[in-house]
Amino acid sequence: MTAREVEFRTSGHTGSPTVWLRTREQLRAEAELIANELVGEVEQIVSFAPVEHLFGKLFAQILPELRGVPVHHLTHAPAGLPPEVEKKRTLFVCLPSSWLLLRHLLGQLKALPSAVALHGTGPTVQATDEVLEALSGNGFRAFELFGSTETGGIAHREITPPGVDAGRWQLLPDVEFADPGESPGQWLHIRSPRLARRGDMAFKPESWRLPDVIHRDGRSFEFKGRASALIKVNGARVNLEELATALRNSVDGLDVACLPVHDPVRAEHYELFYSLDRDLSRQQIFARLRSVMHDFTPPRAMHQVRRIPRTATGKIAVTALYALTQQKPRVALEGAS
Missing domain, CATH: 3.40.50.12780 (ANL, N-terminal domain)
Structure with a gap:
């Protein structure tokens, strides 16, 4: 410089x-x-x-x-x-x-x-x-x-x-x-x-x-x-593919999908869906993200589902994914970033 x-x-x-x-x-x-x-x-x-x-x-x-x-x-x-x-x-x-x-x-x-x-x-x-x-x-x-x-x-x-x-x-x-x-x-x-x-x-x-x-x-x-999975949450860039991959690779058996959503306050945001054969708390998820990522913006909400449905080509089946939501969205922790 x-x-x-x-x-x-x-x-x-x-x-x-x-x-x-x-x-x-x-x-x-x-x-x-x-x-x-x-x-x-x-x-x-x-x-x-x-x-x-x-x-x-x-x-x-x-x-x-x-x-x-x-x-x-x-x-x-x-x-x-x-x-x-x-x-x-x-x-x-x-x-x-x-x-x-x-x-x-x-x-x-x-x-x-x-x-x-x-x-x-x-x-x-x-x-x-x-x-x-x-x-x-x-x-x-x-x-x-x-x-x-x-x-x-x-x-x-x-x-x-x-x-x-x-x-x-x-x-x-x-x-x-x-x-x-x-x-x-x-x-x-x-x-x-x-x-x-x-x-x-x-x-x-x-x-x-x-x-x-x-x-x-x-x-x-x-x-x-x-054309990519890059969104901006109030000016902060979030690469949804990188985030999901980093979290998925940090826990054996964990499958993750991060989907962009319109937000009435931030304009763009995302929600995190995860599937695992055991319970994983929000605190544990954020701890994993901090351990593998330089920086991250917390999701607007989190959903635990039985599985992450995918198409024959491996893409997320969005409609089926939302249908599998087992509970009301969990609001992301304040101050998680």
Whole structure:
């Protein structure tokens, strides 16, 4: 890493986290580009995003420095907006779980002269729709960013009230598709001057292909789904295949399946199913995971089943698996991570 580079890490699960390096020039360029494209003039920033991650670094640290505006870092449990936030044009830097708080602050949001939200690190949630619907006609604007630590921001789209089509993702001005032609179900493969350099690379790549399937149309695309078992739980990456394999290999006779689910607070989450010929407590499962994985995000719920049903090709038979659930889901232990 050079003095001009800033280090970011993507979550590791069976080994060390992957290090990604971005130059300070790249960070400033991205914050300025997105602010000019979507945000406009603001007098302050209210952020729920940690600055250790790229999204928070860009809009809760770099952008305030560039614009010379104050930033207020809030947890997800304040009683309300601090008094100094009132009567100023405000940018909110939001994670999926931030919208639950904003839903309880609608009166203060309506009193602001103007407000805009940038949403990143995962899909929107039900509370997002509720906030947009409540603030409809009030001048509140919200935008969703599509990107990754490896690529930086790739595309954006406006978050619309319930019942209004959100539309397609629009590429940011300095991003291009790397593949020459359009075809249904192709990979998201892009070129950008803001691509990060992986720690083991001598130079940043000329292009980067993500494990996301899209349908292209000009400089826009429709996101069709993630082609791997990688999800984000409020910004923290979770590789469901790696997690299940690590746990399965740690106990003789244990079979495991980790299934992604939509979560009203975190947007994306997962539930853990396991089968064993003897009892295995939640505490024992978490102890096993800690012993074999560098880091892990606890499941939303756990289910013990008689067996993990699979298809002829070895894939999880999801419908049959849920039908075998023997008891109500066990809520994952608080503080297990």
